[in-house]
Amino acid sequence: MVMASAAVAAVATESVLMKKTNTSHFLPASGVLLASLVLPGLAALVAATPLNASAENAPEKSTIAIKYGTYKDSQPGWDRVQVDAPQLYVQAPIAGVWALEGSWVGDSVSGASPRWHTQTTGASRMSDYRNAGDFRVTRFFPRAAVSASVAYSNEHDYTSSAIGLDARWSTEDNNRTWTVGYGSSSDRIDNTYSGGDVVNQRKRTHEFMAGVTQVLTPSDIAQFNLTRSFGEGYYNDPYKTLDTRPNSRNTWIALARWNHHVESFDASVHSSYRYYNDTFGVRSHTLGLEWVQPAGRWTFTPGLRYYSQSAASFYLDPIMDAQGNYDAQAVLMRAVSLNGQNQSTDQRLAAFGAVTLSMKVAYALTPATTIDLKVEAYKQRTSWHLGGSGSPGLDPFDAQFVQIGLTHRF
Amino acid sequence: MTKTLLNILAITSLAWLGGCSNLGQVNAWEKGNLAKPEMTFESDPLDQRFVQHIYGSKENSSGGYGVGGGGCGCN
Amino acid sequence: MSRWRTLRFDFSAMASPCSVQMDGQDERLMRRAAQAMIAEVQRIEQKFSRYRESSVVSRINRAAGQQWVEVDAETLGLLDFAQALWTQSDGLFDVTSGVLRRAWDFKKAVLPDQGQLQALLPLVGWQHLERKGRQVRLTRTGMELDFGGFGKEYAADRAAAVLHNHQISHALVNLGGDLHALGGRGLPESASAPWHIEVQHPRPDPAQPQAPLALLPLTRGGLATSGDYERFFIQDGQRYCHILDPRTGWPVSHWQSVSVLAANAVTAGALATIAMLKGPVATDWLAAQNVDYLMVQHDGHRVHHTQQLPP
Numbered sequence: 001m002v003m004a005s006a007a008v009a010a011v012a013t014e015s016v017l018m019k020k021t022n023t024s025h026f027l028p029a030s031g032v033l034l035a036s037l038v039l040p041g042l043a044a045l046v047a048a049t050p051l052n053a054s055a056e057n058a059p060e061k062s063t064i065a066i067k068y069g070t071y072k073d074s075q076p077g078w079d080r081v082q083v084d085a086p087q088l089y090v091q092a093p094i095a096g097v098w099a100l101e102g103s104w105v106g107d108s109v110s111g112a113s114p115r116w117h118t119q120t121t122g123a124s125r126m127s128d129y130r131n132a133g134d135f136r137v138t139r140f141f142p143r144a145a146v147s148a149s150v151a152y153s154n155e156h157d158y159t160s161s162a163i164g165l166d167a168r169w170s171t172e173d174n175n176r177t178w179t180v181g182y183g184s185s186s187d188r189i190d191n192t193y194s195g196g197d198v199v200n201q202r203k204r205t206h207e208f209m210a211g212v213t214q215v216l217t218p219s220d221i222a223q224f225n226l227t228r229s230f231g232e233g234y235y236n237d238p239y240k241t242l243d244t245r246p247n248s249r250n251t252w253i254a255l256a257r258w259n260h261h262v263e264s265f266d267a268s269v270h271s272s273y274r275y276y277n278d279t280f281g282v283r284s285h286t287l288g289l290e291w292v293q294p295a296g297r298w299t300f301t302p303g304l305r306y307y308s309q310s311a312a313s314f315y316l317d318p319i320m321d322a323q324g325n326y327d328a329q330a331v332l333m334r335a336v337s338l339n340g341q342n343q344s345t346d347q348r349l350a351a352f353g354a355v356t357l358s359m360k361v362a363y364a365l366t367p368a369t370t371i372d373l374k375v376e377a378y379k380q381r382t383s384w385h386l387g388g389s390g391s392p393g394l395d396p397f398d399a400q401f402v403q404i405g406l407t408h409r410f
Numbered sequence: 411m412t413k414t415l416l417n418i419l420a421i422t423s424l425a426w427l428g429g430c431s432n433l434g435q436v437n438a439w440e441k442g443n444l445a446k447p448e449m450t451f452e453s454d455p456l457d458q459r460f461v462q463h464i465y466g467s468k469e470n471s472s473g474g475y476g477v478g479g480g481g482c483g484c485n
Numbered sequence: 486m487s488r489w490r491t492l493r494f495d496f497s498a499m500a501s502p503c504s505v506q507m508d509g510q511d512e513r514l515m516r517r518a519a520q521a522m523i524a525e526v527q528r529i530e531q532k533f534s535r536y537r538e539s540s541v542v543s544r545i546n547r548a549a550g551q552q553w554v555e556v557d558a559e560t561l562g563l564l565d566f567a568q569a570l571w572t573q574s575d576g577l578f579d580v581t582s583g584v585l586r587r588a589w590d591f592k593k594a595v596l597p598d599q600g601q602l603q604a605l606l607p608l609v610g611w612q613h614l615e616r617k618g619r620q621v622r623l624t625r626t627g628m629e630l631d632f633g634g635f636g637k638e639y640a641a642d643r644a645a646a647v648l649h650n651h652q653i654s655h656a657l658v659n660l661g662g663d664l665h666a667l668g669g670r671g672l673p674e675s676a677s678a679p680w681h682i683e684v685q686h687p688r689p690d691p692a693q694p695q696a697p698l699a700l701l702p703l704t705r706g707g708l709a710t711s712g713d714y715e716r717f718f719i720q721d722g723q724r725y726c727h728i729l730d731p732r733t734g735w736p737v738s739h740w741q742s743v744s745v746l747a748a749n750a751v752t753a754g755a756l757a758t759i760a761m762l763k764g765p766v767a768t769d770w771l772a773a774q775n776v777d778y779l780m781v782q783h784d785g786h787r788v789h790h791t792q793q794l795p796p
Contacts, residue, residue, distance in 0.1 A: 030747070030752065030756065030774035030775050030776060031569065031573050031774075032569065032570065032573055032747075032752050032755050032756055032759075032774065033747060033748055033749070033752045033774075033775075033776075035565070035566055035569030035570070035573070036566060036642075036749055036751045036752045036755075038562050038565055038566065039559075039562050039563065039566060039639065039642070039751065040558075040559055040562060040643075040646075041642075041643060041646035041647075041650075042642050042643075042646065042749055042751070044646070044649075045642065045645060045646050045649055045749065046437075046438055046748050046749060060654070060671070061673065061676065065454075065455075065456055067456040067457070067460070069460045071464060073468070085460065087456045087459070087460065089455055089456045096652070101455075103455065103456065103459065105459065105460070164476075164477045165477075166476070166477055173435070173436075173437075173438075174438065174441075175434055175435070175436055176434070181476065181477035182477060183477030207473065207477050208477075209476070209477050213451075214434060215434065215436050215441070215444060216433055216434055216436075217433065217436060218436050218440040218441060218442070218443055218444065219443050219444075221444055221449065223451060225474060225475070227473055227474050227477075229473065251473070253471075253473055253474035254474070255474040255475065257451060259449050259450075259451065261443040261444070261446070261449055263443075267448070268446070268448040268449050274471070274474050276471035276473075276474065278470075278471075280470070282470045282471070284469070284470065284471040286471065292448040294448060299448065307465070307469060307471075309469060309470055309471060312470065348467075348468060348469060348470055349470055354469065360457075366674050367673070367674055367675055367676045367677070367678065368673040368674055368676060372454070374457060376461070378464075378468075380468070380469075397468075399464070399468065401460075401461075401464060403456075403457060403460060405454075405456060405457070407454075409673060409676065410673050442704075442705075
């Protein structure tokens with residue numbers, strides 16, 4: 001019968017110096033603890049603590065977040081596309097077992113893109129506004145959840161609608177969660193109003209996903225997802241000259257992610273690898289690494305991303321003349337001679353590698369409100385293609401994107 | 411070269427994890443670290459949407475993280 | 486949009502000041518949960534207190550050395566738990582050791598008569614308790630069962646279980662210093678912050694009598710403290726406290742206090758008491774139990790250990 005009182009201090013005083021020990025291997029539970037679990041109600045209490053890593057509980061609080069993103073890309077001597085994107089996100093729990101989520105983004109896009117490879121001459125200029133929103137409803141069950149979502153995106157020449165359905169359920173010890181999902185989207189392209197000749201073309205995609213999330217140790221959680229998608233319809237890019245693509249694209253995507261808690265820094269390391277393969281002939285690898293370091297009210301997250309893709313089977317390299325300059329005439333002649341066959345000079349279908357360096361800084365104004373700033377520098381170089389041999393004759397491509405945001409829970 | 415890198419990664423991870431017995435048998439009261447916000451897979455939904463949208467329009471790979479997102483005519 | 490508030494209910498039970506503090510949005514639900522919780526604590530007190538004639542423990546004690554007593558599942562569970570504690574502590578934690586209090590009078594501050602102690606020692610021993618299905622029997626007349634060693638902690642855990650069944654997820658139960666926390670703070674401005682518990686100082690400085698030994702953060706689970714300052718007297722410069730070694734009948738003296746944070750209060754309390762009883766070897770033993778602890782040695786030296794504390 002010891003006198004103790006709960007002092008609800010906002011900041012714990014340094015009366016206790018807690019020595020941190022390295023516990024990368026977890027120890028078996030105390031025999032006394034195990035014995036206590038036979039007492040009525042105690043096992044349920046311990047097992048039901050909301051510490052299950054797969055989070056099959058409705059969120060306790062509502063969240064509202066706003067963000068402002070800017071994007072700018074360029075190649076040497078030439079600024080290209082610029083985007084300003086205000087965004088909004090809301091999530092609210094309903095009656096303890098439902099959650100509603102919605103987001104909206106309004107991109108203002110302006111600038112120029114090359115019509116051939118990375119050629120600045122004859123570039124297509126544009127100024128467009130894209131409105132996109134999505135809405136999701138989730139129903140939570142003990143150790144399981146089911147979601148349905150809809151998404152809609154609208155710009156002057158392109159509209160896209162999509163629906164999604166997914167379910168996840170966990171094992172009794174909450175150490176493993178299975179996920180399955182189905183998504184379907186329908187896109188429509190029509191740029192006749194701006195003088196283009198693409199009239200009411202459509203594209204339909206179906207995707208299937210299965211995944212598993214596994215708690216490995218008290219400091220490690222990993223996830224593996226497999227996605228298979230089937231798409232058919234209009235894939236040509238109307239802003240690239242004589243661009244003809246297959247009328248179907250099927251993909252395989254495998255994603256593996258791993259979060260590891262580093263006790264000595266009270267930080268987390270996030271690593272991920274994604275393998276992508278499609279019937280355009282493109283194979284890609286995406287490697288991501290992040291270090292999440294909390295420091296009092298601050299959180300610092302430096303990040304590194306490496307991406308490498310192989311060229312599409314119908315991608316055509318630039319043709320150079322005797323002086324080593326881009327021979328626009330020869331490229332055009334070749335395109336015309338191949339008319340009717342799949343062909344593209346879109347640099348996004350070339351073989352290249354890309355690296356992103358990112359830094360995110362977040363500050364908790366209060367435990368309920370956080371502001372954040374994320375700055376990223378992206379560089380795409382054909383020489384960085386994994387294995388070395390990227391597509392020739394393309395200028396380096398650079399982009400910078402910045403996001404500033406505010407999140408509030410209530 | 412990719413294959414070698416992947417093999418090295420796989421072996422290193424397995425060797426590291428193999429050192430831990432009772433893999434995957436974590437009790438509820440030991441999940442304190444896993445419940446921390448920095449240990450979730452998708453902590454900032456707007457961040458992810460913005461960044462994935464950029465990569466989807468500047469590279470030829472998109473998806474793998476979830477289903478139901480729509481497309482766009484991004485240039 | 487949300488109406489988060491904190492409610493606190495103070496009450497008396499098991500001869501101790503008790504309280505429960507909750508953060509939530511539904512005030513009516515919180516009040517109902519608190520009422521149910523207090524009722525559960527009182528139920529446990531009625532059922533297991535050796536001070537109540539009608540309690541299960543009193544019935545077993547009256548039948549000592551005589552007939553079998555039939556008990557229910559909850560009592561059997563507590564007897565199983567007592568058995569586990571007796572085994573895990575190598576016989577130091579023994580719920581039959583309560584009879585020794587007959588030799589010790591902490592109010593009069595008089596050392597016991599050695600003959601009296603010798604007469605009581607044969608009545609101490611879990612091995613003298615017999616079980617047959619749902620029936621239980623103390624085999625020697627004069628033996629007594631006493632659940633006081635984990636009764637309050639059990640009540641704190643059961644209280645938390647009742648709150649949990651009422652969908653309360655941010656609460657702190659405090660039964661006279663035995664605590665169980667259900668989730669951290671819930672108010673948006675302090676979301677998921679731990680409850681901060683002041684642990685009493687075993688030798689308070691007269692200039693600052695209220696200064697705690699430590700401020701321990703507790704988000705989820707139990708916190709209990711066992712100390713040599715709850716009931717004691719000092720004679721000829723030697724402190725005699727109420728925690729008695731069941732093998733000798735004399736008090737332990739190596740630790741001033743032991744506080745343990747564990748997944749529930751009943752575990753925390755048992756580990757704290759066993760550590761007090763084990764003396765110098767308690768450090769290694771407690772380190773193997775996969776819990777957090779703070780121990781103060783007889784000379785004031787502190788030993789503490791923490792691992793992954795819930796956020």
